[in-house]
Amino acid sequence: MLRRLLLGLLAGCTLALGASAQPRERPLRLVLNVGLQNLDPIASPSFVTRNFAYMVYDTLVAMDGKGEYQPQMLEGWQVSEDKLTWTFTLRPGLEFSDGTPVTADDVIASLKRWGARDSIGRRLIAATKELRAEAPNRFVLQLAQPFGGVIDALGKPSVHVPFIMPARLAGTTPPTQAVAEVVGSGPYLFLRDEWVPGERTFFRRNPRYVPRPEPADGLAGGKVAHIERVEFVTLPDVSLRAAALTRGEVDYLEYGPIDYLSIFRRDRNLVIARPGGIAHIVGGVSINHHLPPFDRLPMRRALQAALDRSEILAGHGLPEGMTDAGCTSMYLCGTRYSSDAGGEAIRAPSLERARALLREAGYANERIVILQPADSALINPMALVVIDRLKRAGFNLDVSTSDWSSIAQRWVAREPIERGGWNLVPVIYTGFDMADPLSNVGIGYNCTNTQPWGYCVPAMTPVLDAFAAESDPEKRKALAADLQRLAIENVTFPVDGQFQAPAVWRAELKGVIDFGFPVLWNIERSR
CATH class of the missing domain: 3.10.105.10 (Dipeptide-binding Protein; Domain 3)
Structure with a gap:
């Protein structure tokens, strides 16, 4: 199976080049630690599902490279003097991949579903008197009691992340069951028809996505998708992972095989991440x-x-x-x-x-x-x-x-x-x-x-x-x-x-954000 998968990668490159007179841009290929099976980041507590979700969904608040929280889907917020009333405004131009606009109703349904599953989310919802929409682009979080981490909760960076989904899905699907469709407002689109569960996952750039104007910084700032297609690949054999990376058949390893780190350090074609605490x-x-x-x-x-x-x-x-x-x-x-x-x-x-x-x-x-x-x-x-x-x-x-x-x-x-x-x-x-x-x-x-x-x-x-x-x-x-x-x-x-378990990527990738898990926007090839 491993040999077939690696040969499939090479065959894919060959077919892409032979399909037209003009070579198609090479996809960005990320090797995941484990295979992707579950597509719902609320139903699944797996990192691999979280990685998938950051490609296709977006968040209200995002953590930057310094560990501070910044508006992401939000234009901003206001807080009452007693810190019990929070008013949030969505930034303009947000659309889901099905063409519908992102509204306050979608946010409220998504937060309620996340809040029934996540540890911080449950506490935030329990402290909430009311979540209500005041306009299509504005909603209010009215607390019934003090809660010291509202923005920390909305910007939670890992399992379970409060990703925003359409209300028609988030409002009708129990949090322990996967939603029937993948409809997000993130920088990439999931190509379900090409997905091979546990082996390969395919994405292409979302033409409806409007990035923030600020430079990318951690999970915050502008999520600009420079590369048209991205593939998640599973290679369970670590020696195949190492060989595929050094030969340029894949671009990025979520985790570098530990036995090969000393070899990678001597290879000028590779970059090893330096994860912080x-x-x-x-x-x-x-x-x-x-x-x-x-x-x-x-x-x-x-x-x-x-x-x-x-x-x-x-x-x-x-x-x-x-x-x-x-x-x-x-x-x-x-x-x-x-x-x-x-x-x-x-x-x-x-x-x-x-x-x-x-x-x-x-x-x-x-x-x-x-x-x-x-x-x-x-x-x-x-x-x-x-x-x-x-x-x-x-x-x-x-x-x-x-x-x-x-x-x-x-x-x-x-x-x-x-x-x-x-x-x-x-x-x-x-x-x-x-x-x-x-x-x-x-x-x-x-x-x-x-x-x-x-x-x-x-x-x-x-x-x-x-x-x-x-x-x-x-x-x-x-x-x-x-x-x-x-x-x-x-x-x-x-x-x-x-x-520490650092990621490793090809040096020809420019703009890679070293954040501690794969952030695949902002990346360009130097050649």
């Missing part, structure tokens, strides 16, 4: 809190005790300076809310301690299903070490090895073990997802029952409420530290190491 990645283990045995805290603590961050990160073989095994912050070290609170519980992992905790928990050797994503170059090396350590600690693991696309479908389903259910899934997240308590997967989804893991720590609820309402930065930091301590104590989402 919020763009760093943290590995962890998604726990199914709904099913035995990890519905019991002692079992989760035994799991947490077995996770040695140094050993797990060593599985990647990353160059020196690209890992931080000593970091115990759930928010990632080097980010706004980074903290050592509760870190003593995970600072000294031990298999002996894990075995003792299993005995205390009364573990009776029950089968534990762990899903291993063998096609993920970033998750799989860590997953292999996690599996080995858990087996050595005495967990009776039933390892189900598959591709990430298949695992993602099982992950979001709530089935019992005998019908394809799961107990553990090794995963990764970036600082974009983890650096804020309200979006952190081990904190912000507490007692919401909207995500696969389903943890609920009653003591966290009032602290989360206080954080959401607070606007003072120092008070927010103190509350964030309390939340981290509670999350570690209750093992909502055990982390197993922070590291």
Whole structure:
């Protein structure tokens, strides 16, 4: 299959050149970490779906390269003195890909659907008295109670992003189900007829898109699509990824294969990204809190005790300076809310301690299903070490090895073990997802029952409420530290190491925005 896929890439180039007397512009080809299966960024918590969505949808607010929030689809906003009434105005010229104008009704339907799914979104909607349209291009967010992060919520950069869709879709589709059509107002159009799920995804420039006048900056500014066509390609074999990039058969790797980074550094035809703190990645283990045995805290603590961050990160073989095994912050070290609170519980992992905790928990050797994503170059090396350590600690693991696309479908389903259910899934997240308590997967989804893991720590609820309402930065930091301590104590989402995984692209690409995940507008070829 891999050989067929690579040959398909080459054949596509040949056919394009032979189709007319004038060579057609080469498409921009991005190699994704995993295959794209789900097209709805609200229904799916996957990064690959987020990457897809930034091509075809747009957001009201966007994060720039400094981590600050700027108007994107919005012309601007006004805030009342008591900060309870927010009036937003859409910028002119916004159209969906079906030719209909973007209106306040579309925004309201999209925000309500997102708010029923996302951690920050749920809190924003819960604090809202009313969302109402005042004109086709203007809407009002009337808060019932203080909410300290309105703009942070609307500009959330990663899973789940509040992308704007037509009201006819967002207003009629449950947030856990995929919308029937991909209709957005972003810089590219999705070519559904050419899509090969899990393998190749095709886009072309959206002629209806009107970029902002400012220069592109992070996710903000003008999203100018200079290249007519873009392709997302899946190459599970990392050696094929490396070969395709060095030969110029693909242009951009979402994540450079770690074993090849030293080689890439010596190649003047390649550029290696330099991701900052919020763009760093943290590995962890998604726990199914709904099913035995990890519905019991002692079992989760035994799991947490077995996770040695140094050993797990060593599985990647990353160059020196690209890992931080000593970091115990759930928010990632080097980010706004980074903290050592509760870190003593995970600072000294031990298999002996894990075995003792299993005995205390009364573990009776029950089968534990762990899903291993063998096609993920970033998750799989860590997953292999996690599996080995858990087996050595005495967990009776039933390892189900598959591709990430298949695992993602099982992950979001709530089935019992005998019908394809799961107990553990090794995963990764970036600082974009983890650096804020309200979006952190081990904190912000507490007692919401909207995500696969389903943890609920009653003591966290009032602290989360206080954080959401607070606007003072120092008070927010103190509350964030309390939340981290509670999350570690209750093992909502055990982390197993922070590291860098840079993107790599061909040096002939100019205007690439180094943001921490693929931003494919603003790019031109130098030749």
